[in-house]
Amino acid sequence: MTTAPNGPRPGSGGPYDRLFDRPFDRGGTGSGKWARAGGGAGGVIPMGLADMDLPGPPAVARALARRARHRAYGYTVCDPAGRELVARWYRDRHGVEVDPSWVLLLPFGPRTAVRLLLEAVRPAGEVLFPTPEWGGFAQLCRAAGLPFREVPLVRDAAGHRLPVAAFAGCRDGAVLLSSPHNPSGRVWSEAEVSALAEVVARAGAVLVSDEVHGDLTHPGHRHPVAVAVAGRDRERTVTLNSVGKTFNASGIPSCFALVPDAALRERLVGVMAGYGLWEGGLLEQVVQQAALREGGPWLDALLAHLAAARDRLTGLLGGAVRSVPEASYLLWVDAAALGLPPDGARAALLERCGLEASDGADFGPGGRGSLRLNYALPTPVLATVLERLRRAEPRVSPV
Numbered sequence: 001m002t003t004a005p006n007g008p009r010p011g012s013g014g015p016y017d018r019l020f021d022r023p024f025d026r027g028g029t030g031s032g033k034w035a036r037a038g039g040g041a042g043g044v045i046p047m048g049l050a051d052m053d054l055p056g057p058p059a060v061a062r063a064l065a066r067r068a069r070h071r072a073y074g075y076t077v078c079d080p081a082g083r084e085l086v087a088r089w090y091r092d093r094h095g096v097e098v099d100p101s102w103v104l105l106l107p108f109g110p111r112t113a114v115r116l117l118l119e120a121v122r123p124a125g126e127v128l129f130p131t132p133e134w135g136g137f138a139q140l141c142r143a144a145g146l147p148f149r150e151v152p153l154v155r156d157a158a159g160h161r162l163p164v165a166a167f168a169g170c171r172d173g174a175v176l177l178s179s180p181h182n183p184s185g186r187v188w189s190e191a192e193v194s195a196l197a198e199v200v201a202r203a204g205a206v207l208v209s210d211e212v213h214g215d216l217t218h219p220g221h222r223h224p225v226a227v228a229v230a231g232r233d234r235e236r237t238v239t240l241n242s243v244g245k246t247f248n249a250s251g252i253p254s255c256f257a258l259v260p261d262a263a264l265r266e267r268l269v270g271v272m273a274g275y276g277l278w279e280g281g282l283l284e285q286v287v288q289q290a291a292l293r294e295g296g297p298w299l300d301a302l303l304a305h306l307a308a309a310r311d312r313l314t315g316l317l318g319g320a321v322r323s324v325p326e327a328s329y330l331l332w333v334d335a336a337a338l339g340l341p342p343d344g345a346r347a348a349l350l351e352r353c354g355l356e357a358s359d360g361a362d363f364g365p366g367g368r369g370s371l372r373l374n375y376a377l378p379t380p381v382l383a384t385v386l387e388r389l390r391r392a393e394p395r396v397s398p399v
């Protein structure tokens with residue numbers, strides 16, 4: 001593995017420099033995030049669901065339009081070029097070598113992928129994952145009838161930490177990790193992830209590292225790709241990623257998995273076949289290939305925008321921020337520090353500030369008393385958010 005940084009490179013921005021400073025109207029697109037916030041009625045700003053109120057890469061729009069013009073929308077086969085593109089993406093952006101044969105190109109979202117991976121892993125023991133953690137892991141384990149245990153994250157002055165040794169109880173089971181962490185935006189260190197991979201392998205379990213926020217790692221931080229840092233334990237490790245999350249295209253279900261273990265790959269493909277799913281969906285491939293081929297400069301500009309938004313929000317909210325984000329666009333805040341009741345904080349923030357957040361209780365037992373705010377917003381909307389928070393009672397004091 002090389003040590004190339006995986007944040008934006010010098011000269012980022014360019015043609016996209018002011019793209020995220022302009023208002024971006026999602027009206028008429030059936031946005032789930034806006035629907036949750038009453039369509040923005042009464043000036044409510046949606047900061048809940050994890051997609052971006054920012055325009056995606058023009059290359060993806062162009063590729064979709066080009067493909068749509070050809071009126072054959074029949075069954076598709078998997079284009080092996082997609083695997084090479086994934087490998088090249090990891091080499092160029094993360095400085096890690098991915099064998100194209102590890103890559104599975106999946107025509108469904110990461111949530112479905114985790115569920116099907118669990119089916120393919122067939123854990124005999126418990127499924128462990130940290131708490132707080134995006135609600136999907138618990139939901140998926142419940143739906144699959146798998147016993148699971150939520151392991152509380154530890155916190156120090158720098159934010160959340162992975163209590164690696166606490167995962168040793170995953171004997172013959174599985175560990176699910178969101179890396180970088182949703183909801184806090186924490187980028188786990190290479191040492192944490194490689195130690196976790198070792199603990200998991202020693203317990204005869206499998207680590208599924210959900211890295212859908214990994215390509216959104218902020219400048220100055222480095223995201224450890226689990227299958228790369230797991231070393232000799234990589235056969236018991238899976239990395240899951242999605243251009244849907246990175247390039248704001250989650251409405252077109254797609255993701256990809258890096259699965260070094262050939263037998264597990266084969267089992268996953270078999271499980272998929274049982275649901276009538278196969279690699280290489282029509283829209284999935286169009287979006288994935290366009291994003292990975294041409295989306296880099298757009299992503300660099302996006303990351304600069306997100307890092308600036310993060311600084312403005314954390315500067316205002318100070319100690320209320322539980323862990324300063326190092327990736328993505330999610331801010332995990334202590335409701336009480338904002339003067340909000342720990343139970344019912346979401347409703348109180350909505351009423352006082354017209355900001356619609358995600359309730360911490362949706363993130364497992366470790367989430368009570370917190371709110372998650374999605375700050376992937378155009379600059380003028382972010383300014384309104386800051387203004388409303390500043391005016392909220394009790395007063396938020398800048399640090």
Ligand SMILES: Cc1ncc(COP(=O)(O)O)c(C=O)c1O
Nearest residue numbers: 050109110111112178182210250
């Ligand atoms: C870490 C993580 N994994 C998986 C998902 C699920 O993505 P989807 O619902 O698009 O499958 C999300 C969505 O926010 C997520 O943040």
